[in-house]
Amino acid sequence: MLHYLRIWLATARYSIVRTLMFRGDFIIWSLVELLWMTVNLLLISVIYEHTKSIAGWSKYEMVLLVGTSMLIQRFLMGFFWSSIFEMGRNIRTGYFDFFLAQPGNVMFMATTRKLDPDGILNSFVAGAVVIYATHKLGLHPGVGDVALYLCMVLSGLVVHYSILVLSIAIAFWLTSAQGIEGSYFTLTEFSRLPKEAFKGVVTRVLFVWLLPVVVISNAPARLLLPRYGFDWKWAGALLVFAAAWFALAVFVFHRGLRRYSSASS
Numbered sequence: 001m002l003h004y005l006r007i008w009l010a011t012a013r014y015s016i017v018r019t020l021m022f023r024g025d026f027i028i029w030s031l032v033e034l035l036w037m038t039v040n041l042l043l044i045s046v047i048y049e050h051t052k053s054i055a056g057w058s059k060y061e062m063v064l065l066v067g068t069s070m071l072i073q074r075f076l077m078g079f080f081w082s083s084i085f086e087m088g089r090n091i092r093t094g095y096f097d098f099f100l101a102q103p104g105n106v107m108f109m110a111t112t113r114k115l116d117p118d119g120i121l122n123s124f125v126a127g128a129v130v131i132y133a134t135h136k137l138g139l140h141p142g143v144g145d146v147a148l149y150l151c152m153v154l155s156g157l158v159v160h161y162s163i164l165v166l167s168i169a170i171a172f173w174l175t176s177a178q179g180i181e182g183s184y185f186t187l188t189e190f191s192r193l194p195k196e197a198f199k200g201v202v203t204r205v206l207f208v209w210l211l212p213v214v215v216i217s218n219a220p221a222r223l224l225l226p227r228y229g230f231d232w233k234w235a236g237a238l239l240v241f242a243a244a245w246f247a248l249a250v251f252v253f254h255r256g257l258r259r260y261s262s263a264s265s
Contacts, residue, residue: 007104008112015115030118033077037070037125040192055196060136061225062194067129069191069217072156074126076164078119083111084164088171096260107253111165134224141224149220152235155242156216160188162245163211165253172256191217212241 019026044066048059057065087110090096102109134141141149167184191213198214219238222228 004104004108007109011113012115016117019117026118029116030121033074033118033122034125037122037129040066040070041129055194057194057196060133061221064130064133064137064224065194065217065221066192067126067133068153068221069188071123071126071130072153072160072191072216073188074119074123075153075157076119076160078116078121078123080111080161080164081119082114082116084161084168086114087111087165088168091171091260094261106257107165107250111161137225139224139226145224145230148230148235149223152220152223152238155238156220158242159212159216159238159245162242162249165249166245169249169253169256172259187211188213190214194218212238215241 041063044059044062047054048062052058054062087096090099090110096110099106099110099113164184193214195214195218215234215238219231219234222234223230
């Protein structure tokens, strides 16, 4: 683990130095992400000017849910997004050979090569939104509640990471995985909705259980709300989803490696 930590720290240092070389790009993308988050929060304010609840959720409960969703997405964007989506292009061009020669697990090396400091920076903004929502709701979570919340946030991050790796790994068979980025980003928008908003059997099965984008954000947010509290069913479901999706991603990725044709071949 120390070996991989040193590798990751070297990668992080490289990414930060590269970002400092292009400060304008960093500032612009940070502002774009901040604007997107602001628009989401303003949308909630506008909607709740005309109603008191949505699917039984009050305004600041919804802010808590959206803030949790944004926190997980900012972590995903900051730590993995660029590396995972470059993986498809690297497989197609043969540049993936570079990762095969690295001193570590290929999947780890290929999906953690780049960090996006703008995403990491805005994760603090998302965290501030969650804290603001808990303050407006009059909540006072204890240390244990905060630890469980962060554990479920990390579990949600693992699910996102695994589904993305699994999606991009199809490039080993299809050569190109173009279009997946936009499609997956659209899919994650459902994580900003409470579970109660999904009424039909098809939508509930698809977005709550098969593609658990709803569980990813709802489970941590519900933990902090007194009317829900800690629910072993939701927490257990999220942990099972995280383990299952990660195991599937590892399996498919390494099966794909057997089909990879390097640039030299």
